[in-house]
Amino acid sequence: MNKLLRTAQSLLFERQGTLTRELLREPGGFGLGQVPSRLKPDTTTTAVCGFCSTGCGLDIHLKGDQVVNLTPAKDYPVNLGMACPKGWEALTPLKAKDRATTPMLKNDSGQLRPVDWPLALSTFVQRMKAIQGKYGEESCAFLSTGQIPSEEMFFLGSLAKFGMGMQHGDGNTRQCMATAVVAYKQAFGFDAPPYTYADFEESDVLVFVGANPCIAHPILWERVCRNRHQPEIVVVDPRRTETAMAATLHVSLKPKSDLCLFYGVARALIARGAIQSDYIAAHTEGFDAFRAHVENFNEERVLAETGLERAVFERLVTAIEKGKRVSFWWTMGVNQSYEGVKVAQALINLALMTGNIGRPGTGANSITGQCNAMGSRLFSNTTNLLGGHSFEDPVHREKVASALGVPETRIPRSGSLAYDQILEQIHRGKIKGLWIIATNTAHSWINQADARALLGRLEFLVVQDMFVTTETAELAHLVLPAAGWGEKDGTFINSERRLMLLKKVARAPGQALSDFQIFRLLAEAWGVGEMFEKFREPEDVFHAMRAVSRGQPCDISGITGYEMIDRLRGVQWPLREGEAVEERSERRLFEDGRFFTQSGRAKFIFADPRPIPEAITKKYPLVLLTGRGTSAQWHTQTRTAKSPVLRKLYSPDPYVEINPKDARELGVNPGQWVTVESARGKMRARAHVTQIVSPGQVFIPMHYPETNLLTFPAFDEESRQPSYKHAAVRVLPSASV
Template sequence: MTTKEQREAAPENSLLREWTGPLTSDITLHPGNFGLGKVPAKFQPDATTTMVCGFCSTGCGLNIHLKEGRAVNLTPQTNYPVNLGMACPKGWEALTPLQAPDRATTPYLRGKDGKLEPVDWNEAMTVFTERFKDIQTRHGPASVAFLGTGQIVTEEMAFLGALAKFGMGMIHGDGNTRQCMATAVTAYKESFGFDAPPYTYRDFEESDVLVFIGSNLCIAHPILWQRVLRNPNQPEIIVIDPRKTETAMAATQHYPIRPKSDLTFLYGLANILINQGWINPDYINQHTAGFEDFKKHVQAFTPEMTAEASGIDVKQLHHLAETIHQGKRVSFWWTMGVNQSHEGTRVAQAIINIALMTGNIGRPGTGANSITGQCNAMGSRLFSNTTNLLGGHDFKDAADRERVASILGIDAGLIPNQTGWAYDQIIDGIDTGTIKGLWVVATNTAHSWINQSSIQRIFAKLEFLVVQDMYHTTETAQFAHLILPAAAWGEKDGTFINSERRIGLVKKVAPAPGLALSDFNIFKLVAAYWGCTELFAQWRSPEVVFQIIKRLSHGQPCDFSGILDYKMIDAAGGIQWPLQQEEKLLDSERRLFGDGIFYHGDGKARFIFGEPREMSEPPDAEYPFILLTGRGTSAQWHTQTRTAKSAVLRRLYPESIYAEINPSDAARRGITASSWVEVTSRRGRLKAKAFITSTIATGQIFIPMHYAQTNQLTFPSFDPYSRQPSYKSCAVSIRAIHPKEQNA
């Protein structure tokens, strides 16, 4: 079908009718072509521009070097307050995945023969609209859902959430940030009154004691580890982790607690601090509520009981407590080892409680600090319209609904009065037949979801699955009925919000391939074909939407109404929220709670606690090992959808999946170094190469999360408060594979 025929076949209100040229990748960018084609003329040939990296939540600043208006190379920014001239392997290779041969360059529709075939955008949007509307007509609005991401820019997240819930009438939607940050979000909301990581990266350099819990910072966030190494205070570096990780090897103290004993361990630590008088009564009395109840709770967690549960003896426990007491500026940091747990919310709050009762918050070098995973997980937390109404508002609050509706210029009746289902509930809803249609945007559920074989079986039940992604080859795309080709980081404009609440700028420095469109423009097309364009009449461009979400933030704890525009963000080297209207930006790095005022109505933080819960799947005679999962190398990222495209990065990590096992366990099972082993759980089995190392304790096995096979083993348990999956612990067995078996 020609371009003219596509336009004429489109509905009257279709944005396709605005195209004035052919649908090819070499047309010049102009307002009507939805981001196709060449880089904007504002970037002069052979120039350099700046933007933030699109991999992890560190949010490094990069110089993008342009030739004839296109990105050809990059270097780290020397003056960006995040990375100070440094970049990890992923950052150096950030442009490479854009050139991968398996980029989705056209929509694909699965035909009656089961094969995916290229179609044009008009057919793709027509099928998208007809199929989803048909399912809603037959089964009701709750029969369709969406799964978003922490990978796209904030403006696109807001558009997706608003379009799905206000325009398309979807009740249920969640994001893949449920897999990494939901626990921290829930903990902060309950303890502080808002999802507010309090720190700035400068705190890594200003602490005299840094405590890392379930965090392998060296590997997961190498640039942040470099900030630790810049610390001039000769700090105590404490790592609490079952494995002797790279970070633990570099620490001054390592506490290899038993897997999932962390809640008991932290309550026992609090017990010692309280009973020794190593707390800050003035801070507790002035700025917190609930301490006396917490004090009573932890009295049961005696040093002896804690030692028995955690495997850390009483003398070591006292040494840790005394180190914290002697510190003048103590910071506590956690990542997925805490968040991805069956009781992660209470563990995170146990960390927060220790920071509060010792007065280690709001001052330089202090804080209870959750380090985020994905590049824009913070943007998702605030503006994806899933766990909260846009801008940290509450779906259940009528005044919040009215305020959001007024800013957006829509009827408040279009805004749901309750949050929809969480990720795991959506998956369960597909399994039970409640949800018939699913829209997956920039995430690879069939690889990353816990108990992988189950999700693949469940996806087969969907009547209609749409996958919107930059690649057509992901595991999830293979189940799709319709694939929508999306532009990637570097091929569109917008903002990310990093771990320290810094809003950074993303720019279009390369053309999207073929017919691929930015997610923003795909959402514009969906709105047009759905018939709800009028609801989003003011959503003309990402920067216009930034002004909208800025108004939504006004008066909220995340208020950034003081940011004028993209130009101001670029010039400032990113800006941390909050920055209120009329407020002057005096410092590039700012922390929260310096005034001791939190976001609850009385201005006080809360001590939140609960009883430890049993491990979801403890080891037994049949499955005697505990499987731990986590980051493998700094060159790998999540499901490797992008990092595997780089030959440079592939050379920096093992090609084959591997399982770390303690030497004594290996010897008892006849396992030798680099031999093949079979690791089995009640859900699946995989073959891996044995890596024999004393960094893993006896009775434990570690397998990196990045390989597709890993989640065939994991047990689907969830934190009851955050509903985050517990990827870090399940029962497995391991055996040597005989060479004849391997060759069979």
């Protein structure tokens, strides 16, 4: 151990007492130890993948105490021996040269320079407290992620809100799942995706809306391919995506006409008598008002607004009418919309009125995005009080306070501002200190130039991340070096509500620590170490998650600990104390027709479609669609771009898909550099001339750093989710950026 580390340790011993001393003795703390003692040398262990929400099991192979490689786990109930390219390359980013290996503090010249942990911790505390002292506790906030384990989210949310007095904190899951959360809460009484992956194999009609599982969730598409019922596979999407090409029916509607379409489908099904009146009467409420509402969406209106041919519309209606087990699946094409909650609820309505819920092969099913999007939804203390509780409910506050042993008075009486509202408060000068954990706001946020300018206005920006080179870390005053997937323990919750283990199989480089360890140090440095003294290991937090979940729809009190999750290859929630569960079981919700609303009935919820926030104009005559461009890259590429293999599977140059008709009219040739411009910014891209997009539309993958220079900052009013999928742009045949 070098002198720097010894100095850091001794300083920490002096300043922060016993907890810190114990922390630094832990395997992985400041380079001590290699892998946890529970992993035997020369062994293979199974851990869940750390990219998307599918939750594939990966067998990680160790030689001695060193990781050598991984293979997809053959007997894992999620992926059945398969993995996408990202999963195969999951270990590669850990060895990247730009890992954050020491805390970095910006000096007077504006350059980030290495400092020791004691200085980093004391700087964090002094500057955040100074801001709070000057402007009030609400002047500091945090932005978190769907990429860290639930235990770390739980600790962060508790420390920031109950310990540090930060009322406002949100996650990047606002960018992907907030719409589904609100839609489910309002309709079902709880954020409860009802399905299990077996439903992909059980359906005879699968309707994918704004979803491209062939590349966004390729292992889930493999599950569809295992379906033996020769299903009708419908894709509702303006683009002819990879999934649309493989589907039996592509419903290529005009962008953002989906709400009109689904109300029209509901009307047509009612007119044909293709509804389950007994189910509606026994298990739902609000159907009569819904029926009156959809009367306004006759076939002529639907065809005019969606641009569909009559035969396509009628085939969609017939598929749902004739299907015995119809499932509706949606992802970001629905969620990332200014009226996404209502579109999601329109799909829920279709499932309810046709009785397609609670049975094998059915459901109104939101596929989540990030590896722990659902952990963030339930256990991060951002959208809800821990465990799906409400900050506004005094009974809930008391329950959570008592389960955690924190004073009830430390729990805020109201929820947090959403991500966009936190940025808005920076704009207004109300938020001055921001702590960003494992997300890359300066790349991924909508209308990027504005977001970067706002981050630049902060008096103190802390970024806690694996890498010092992210666009956001480069703007930080202080960078805290964090361990990544594979370097820490905890649990993720996948799309089908399955809790799975990730495992520490490698040591974080240099002085990087797990986020869990960083939170322990910060709790101590802030002076609230005692409040969290029970949180010595991630599994201690897991038991706190069990305690707060008790009696909730997401009750996990029956999961006794990590050993049980490991042995059973993951466990879906709920599992109440005393309930039995089989190994590799797959369970769905609402089989008894009872929902989590007060009445026990699901609700039909609806509204009129709203105008598109940024319509095309003469100057900007094309609609920009954005989305996932490849199964080989993940979001802002901070990890996946480190893999030479994954880089080869994806164009290094930004590209824009443009229809041949538009290309001809613009004088654009395939492969040439063009400029794509919106009212907010412009970028260079190579023209990919293709029928995948319809005339009048262009598509750019979200992974490129420039893409969000173009996007328009509209938000769903109920979920506050950004509407990434529609902006007005023009294409210029010269690359003039």
